[in-house]
Amino acid sequence: MASGSWEEFFAVHLPPTDFEDNRTLLKEFCERHDKYGNKIVLVTSGGTTVPLEHNTVRFVDNFSAGTRGSASAEYFLEHGYAVIFMHRQKSLEPFTRHFSGQKLLDMLEIQERGPNTTITVRPDSVDVLAPVLVRYKAALAAGAVLQVAFTSVSEYFWLLRAACECLARLGPRALLYLAAAVSDFYIPKDRVPTHKMQSESGAPVIQLQLVPKMLAPLVNLWVPAAYVVSFKLETDESLLIPKARAALEKYKHKMVVANMLQSRHHRVILVSPEASQEIVLTREDIHAGVDIESAIVSEIVRLHAEHLAGGGAGAALPAGAGAAAAAAAAAAGWPPRSPR
Ligand code: PMT
Numbered sequence: 001m002a003s004g005s006w007e008e009f010f011a012v013h014l015p016p017t018d019f020e021d022n023r024t025l026l027k028e029f030c031e032r033h034d035k036y037g038n039k040i041v042l043v044t045s046g047g048t049t050v051p052l053e054h055n056t057v058r059f060v061d062n063f064s065a066g067t068r069g070s071a072s073a074e075y076f077l078e079h080g081y082a083v084i085f086m087h088r089q090k091s092l093e094p095f096t097r098h099f100s101g102q103k104l105l106d107m108l109e110i111q112e113r114g115p116n117t118t119i120t121v122r123p124d125s126v127d128v129l130a131p132v133l134v135r136y137k138a139a140l141a142a143g144a145v146l147q148v149a150f151t152s153v154s155e156y157f158w159l160l161r162a163a164c165e166c167l168a169r170l171g172p173r174a175l176l177y178l179a180a181a182v183s184d185f186y187i188p189k190d191r192v193p194t195h196k197m198q199s200e201s202g203a204p205v206i207q208l209q210l211v212p213k214m215l216a217p218l219v220n221l222w223v224p225a226a227y228v229v230s231f232k233l234e235t236d237e238s239l240l241i242p243k244a245r246a247a248l249e250k251y252k253h254k255m256v257v258a259n260m261l262q263s264r265h266h267r268v269i270l271v272s273p274e275a276s277q278e279i280v281l282t283r284e285d286i287h288a289g290v291d292i293e294s295a296i297v298s299e300i301v302r303l304h305a306e307h308l309a310g311g312g313a314g315a316a317l318p319a320g321a322g323a324a325a326a327a328a329a330a331a332a333g334w335p336p337r338s339p340r
Pocket of ligand 1: 066
């Protein structure tokens with residue numbers, strides 16, 4: 001079934017209830033960093049849901065845990081970017097991702113009980129916790145991260161467009177890193193029942209419709225000067241590169257990070273109009289806990305810098321802005337320099 005237009009999607013789906021609050025935060029964040037001439041990256045992360053009821057009990061979801069997005073956000077901070085981390089509610093987040101499940105509790109010791117109870121970090125955990133804590137505190141002190149959350153695909157699109165509207169002022173200093181696993185299918189609002197579907201009514205027949213691809217207005221209208229990196233996920237290797245190339249051809253953005261579902265955490269291919277570059281972690285890297293996102297982000301940062309140095313589609317940085325930004329960030333201890 002053909003998808004409607006993106007304008008129609010926004011006309012039919014109301015903004016989320018916390019939308020205005022988030023829009024204000026996005027605007028303030030972008031204005032502040034723009035003033036210092038900083039680069040901002042929008043990292044999208046995690047999967048979107050497709051609700052089956054307006055009062056949602058059930059929804060269609062996908063596999064993404066936000067591993068790629070949350071790790072990448074940390075590496076962008078290390079490269080001096082301010083980061084808008086737009087993530088699926090309850091998916092992995094930068095810094096805390098290192099301590100998911102019971103890991104954090106296992107690092108703590110309780111000394112006494114009663115009114116003088118103290119809790120300390122186990123000596124053998126300090127080396128693990130401290131570097132992450134240092135980087136987290138530095139990012140916080142510098143106001144270098146803004147986190148906004150979505151759950152459904154329509155919430156994702158409302159936030160995405162609002163973030164783009166705010167980022168547009170940065171021109172080529174804005175980098176979009178669209179790692180979220182966004183649903184291609186949804187149920188049109190008028191076909192979604194208000195209340196929980198009842199089993200007495202029999203098995204429901206659910207017809208999904210195509211979601212319009214938001215990359216088209218994003219690249220052409222919302223942030224035409226930004227450096228846009230999209231992702232392509234496939235399960236059939238033979239489709240991966242052709243589809244990545246087709247996306248570049250169609251949307252005319254800068255890069256597609258192509259990955260296979262099964263190997264996404266140790267192999268990706270960076271596909272640009274000019275070339276493609278495979279990044280593969282060795283067995284030793286994996287064993288040592290190396291994040292592939294470190295290499296992906298380094299390469300994208302390098303290409304973005306080249307793009308900016310080349311004039312970034314004609315828009316130059318304001319004179320002196322880089323030095324002012326560096327001074328302000330250094331005063332706040334950002335970007336952090338601690339080793340990983
Ligand atoms: O979270 P992890 O478990 O670490 O997994 C990471 C990841 C596999 C989710 C990530 O690396 C990844 O590949 N994300 C993109 C997955 C995806 O949505 O691929 P796609 O081929 O369906 O979409 C391609 C691009 O189109 C995406 O960048 C998406 O932002 C964009 N899109 C998608 C749907 C839509 N309606 N409009 C869009 O613009």
